[in-house]
Amino acid sequence: MSKEHIMESVSSRFKVIRLEKGYSQDKMAKVLGISKKTLVQIEKGRILSGWTTIVAICALFRDSEVLQVLLGGDPMEVIETIAHDGVERPRSKSLGGRVWWKEIDKKGSFRLQQNMISQHYRILDESNNRWLSTFEKEDALRRLEELFYGESLSNE
Known part of the structure; x- marks a missing residue:
């Protein structure tokens, strides 16, 4: 698994992770430290999230079932191993x-x-x-x- 693969996979599941947590787009953007416009672009598949935001979502939502299934367990273990x-x-x-x-x-x-x-x-x-x-x-x-x-x- 490469950094690019993780960025693509996690970016494509931003909305599902957000909904799993019950967050609005405004709250999710604030938690991740990105603009709502950027979040919308990521959720619509128009852009990929940057590595720093991927690391943030994996750290802040490490208990997410979506992330755990996607990455095969603790998301931070995979992120740390790659980084x-x-x-x-x-x-x-x-x-x-x-x-x-x-x-x-x-x-x-x-x-x-x-x-x-x-x-x-x-x-x-x-x-x-x-x-x-x-x-x-x-x-x-x-x-x-x-x-x-x-x-x-x-x-x-």
Whole structure:
């Protein structure tokens, strides 16, 4: 999933997200920090939202079912992974991947999952803490090995 794909997909669902929240166009524009005219143009498909507004809608409406289904879970995880070209941050809590995730590999207490919608990868520990998010499978596999061998050494 690319930045451009996210911009197109989320822009095309602005109105549905707004209606899901029960907001008027005036309120939605104010919340997002854009003009009502710009919001109308986005909702009518005449323009795409800019990246900054996409990030804002994903952050401010991260509980939106529309966004969660569109992006395969927490919208901010996908946004952060794209923006930072992968994210590594030990002990960031997740829900464990019961809905949009398939398990790719498991080593010790760490498991590698891939999101079935966005196609990005993440590594979770036994407590569902996120250790890595990336779109690069090879990076994820390498890091899984590193975490496993680090864990194995510390258990000796």
